[in-house]
Amino acid sequence: MPTVLILGAGSDMAIAIAREFARQKYNVQLAARNAAALTALEQDLKIRHEVTASCHTFDATDFNSHQAFYDGLPVKPDVTICVFGYLGDQEKGQTNWEEAARIIHTNYTGAVSVLNVVATAYAARKQGVIVGISSVAGERGRQSNYIYGSAKAGFTAYLSGLRNRLFHTGVHVMSVQPGFVYTRMTENLTLPPLLTAQPQDVAVAVYKGVVKRKNVLYVKWFWRYIMLIIKMIPEGIFKKLKL
Numbered sequence: 515m516p517t518v519l520i521l522g523a524g525s526d527m528a529i530a531i532a533r534e535f536a537r538q539k540y541n542v543q544l545a546a547r548n549a550a551a552l553t554a555l556e557q558d559l560k561i562r563h564e565v566t567a568s569c570h571t572f573d574a575t576d577f578n579s580h581q582a583f584y585d586g587l588p589v590k591p592d593v594t595i596c597v598f599g600y601l602g603d604q605e606k607g608q609t610n611w612e613e614a615a616r617i618i619h620t621n622y623t624g625a626v627s628v629l630n631v632v633a634t635a636y637a638a639r640k641q642g643v644i645v646g647i648s649s650v651a652g653e654r655g656r657q658s659n660y661i662y663g664s665a666k667a668g669f670t671a672y673l674s675g676l677r678n679r680l681f682h683t684g685v686h687v688m689s690v691q692p693g694f695v696y697t698r699m700t701e702n703l704t705l706p707p708l709l710t711a712q713p714q715d716v717a718v719a720v721y722k723g724v725v726k727r728k729n730v731l732y733v734k735w736f737w738r739y740i741m742l743i744i745k746m747i748p749e750g751i752f753k754k755l756k757l
Contacts, residue, residue: 519591522598574624
């Protein structure tokens with residue numbers, strides 16, 4: 515059976531992705547800061563889907579631990595999915611550097627750090643799939659979440675460059691733009707129902723995207739066109755909008 519590594523496995527999206535890949539007969543490695551909290555999911559995956567599942571301690575912002583974390587995995591994964599993220603508080607981040615740094619390091623620096631490790635290993639063996647969960651928020655900065663959006667913009671650009679580099683080694687990189695998703699991270703936001711996906715929608719789309727070796731995946735297809743329209747608004751007009 516192939517193995518999938520899920521980085522940031524405690525989130526709603528990550529749990530749904532873990533269940534979907536286990537359903538498709540992937541062994542699952544669950545990695546998160548609080549690995550002990552994932553033991554119930556680990557056991558459920560084993561019993562429900564008859565796959566191997568394991569929990570591993572991983573901290574996205576402990577950059578110096580990432581190489582040792584990957585080296586210590588008992589089985590090296592065929593697919594690595596980077597799901598972790600932190601929406602944070604935009605207003606707080608504007609005046610509190612600790613909050614801004616947490617948003618930036620969780621969404622960008624930590625992801626680059628660990629995926630550099632994975633990419634090096636995959637390139638050496640000339641196979642593997644890397645999936646990064648980015649955000650449409652990174653496609654144009656908005657006053658309501660531009661610190662988070664800028665970190666995701668950086669991550670999207672990183673994944674694009676990584677895809678270009680690793681293509682020549684036989685390694686595939688997929689960028690995922692979920693759009694709005696009902697999760698614990700967004701539970702305090704008012705989201706438009708017609709534009710908002712469920713975690714299971716993301717999970718199924720990610721699995722199908724891996725199978726089809728998609729380059730950029732919009733979980734709900736219309737987000738590609740929504741963002742195209744938003745990016746086409748002239749800056750002179752856009753800067754006056756309250757978004």
